[in-house]
Amino acid sequence: MLLFQKLTKGQIIATCKNCKNEIEAKKRQCPYCGILNPTVTLKDIFIGLTIVIFVMSIVTYFLKN
Numbered sequence: 001m002l003l004f005q006k007l008t009k010g011q012i013i014a015t016c017k018n019c020k021n022e023i024e025a026k027k028r029q030c031p032y033c034g035i036l037n038p039t040v041t042l043k044d045i046f047i048g049l050t051i052v053i054f055v056m057s058i059v060t061y062f063l064k065n
């Protein structure tokens with residue numbers, strides 16, 4: 001029933017990486033423990049880094065030619 005309630009609210013619920021409480025995914029600060037970007041995981045950081053490296057590779061390629 002808890003899952004059903006989450007869906008009807010129309011909110012994406014994520015878990016805080018620090019205190020493990022359930023919070024809205026769009027929240028930029030955890031209301032329980034106060035850390036910033038509580039739903040940003042290592043996976044998100046890895047994806048971001050991959051994109052940056054990819055873009056830099058393209059830029060470097062075109063600068064060399």
Ligand SMILES: [Zn+2]
Binds near residue numbers: 017019020
């Ligand atoms: Zn938290």
